[in-house]
Amino acid sequence: MTRFTIRKALVFSILLVLTMLESGNTRAQKHRQGSSPASNLSTSRNVQLSNELAWTFGNKPQRGWYLYTPLISRLLNTRDAVSSTGFAKSLAAWQRKMGLKSTGELDDQSLYEMIKVWQGARLKDREVAAPDRLVTVPISEFYDPTRAEELRKVERATYAAYKKMVAAAVANHSLGLARGAHGELAPGEKFLKIISAFRSREYQDKLRRESPNSGSAGLAVNSPHFTGRALDLYVGGEPVDTLDANRKVQTETRVYKWLVQNAERFGFRPYFYEPWHWEYVR
Numbered sequence: 001m002t003r004f005t006i007r008k009a010l011v012f013s014i015l016l017v018l019t020m021l022e023s024g025n026t027r028a029q030k031h032r033q034g035s036s037p038a039s040n041l042s043t044s045r046n047v048q049l050s051n052e053l054a055w056t057f058g059n060k061p062q063r064g065w066y067l068y069t070p071l072i073s074r075l076l077n078t079r080d081a082v083s084s085t086g087f088a089k090s091l092a093a094w095q096r097k098m099g100l101k102s103t104g105e106l107d108d109q110s111l112y113e114m115i116k117v118w119q120g121a122r123l124k125d126r127e128v129a130a131p132d133r134l135v136t137v138p139i140s141e142f143y144d145p146t147r148a149e150e151l152r153k154v155e156r157a158t159y160a161a162y163k164k165m166v167a168a169a170v171a172n173h174s175l176g177l178a179r180g181a182h183g184e185l186a187p188g189e190k191f192l193k194i195i196s197a198f199r200s201r202e203y204q205d206k207l208r209r210e211s212p213n214s215g216s217a218g219l220a221v222n223s224p225h226f227t228g229r230a231l232d233l234y235v236g237g238e239p240v241d242t243l244d245a246n247r248k249v250q251t252e253t254r255v256y257k258w259l260v261q262n263a264e265r266f267g268f269r270p271y272f273y274e275p276w277h278w279e280y281v282r
């Protein structure tokens, strides 16, 4: 073999090895990108966004989405923590399904899309219930033991569904609800008691006059409460206070989390912004 041939063979071998290494790298990169885009992202980003994302609702600035974690987890059908890769993967799959950029990061675009889904699933009806559709509920089932009889009216089918839902909650011992002699919610138990149900136009107007600053995220001109199918239920904290600190208390209670997972079975859907407000949609 001449020296020239040896040199040529050597150069060829080096080139061959380099080509093999290069194609190996490309394959590995393709594999990582193709199999799961969410696995590359920093999972701490969702924790940060859950606390800090700036967005608006009803013209009011909002900060973070941690208050909606139970609803978000239900929507994504995941039990994984916000800090986990599993959560990011479930989110990425949902984003893809919704035609959004599949980043696995819960940014404002994804949050607004989720809000659209939740709001779209709510009761459309705003008609004032006819008197014969309403039943008067015993005072023992109300949160306020002095509430006047004319403020204790609920649409008939809604009340039947509410009773079934409460019975299921009481039977679930992990919720720790106090039970009465017949398996009903004990008179002394506050959780799941009705705070407000049917409202007449006059009563809604009075509530609006009393809290003029509640804005569009607050008391509606056309309230679902007119139908007798919207129930405000006690889920902890101050009964109906939208302050973030209060809603944080409420959305962390076992009862609220149970409602998020189970209310749909009984025909009730949430209003995402008010943890206490549930609407019967069947």
Ligand SMILES: [Zn+2]
Pocket: 196, 225, 230, 231, 232, 276, 277, 278
């Ligand atoms: Zn309400």
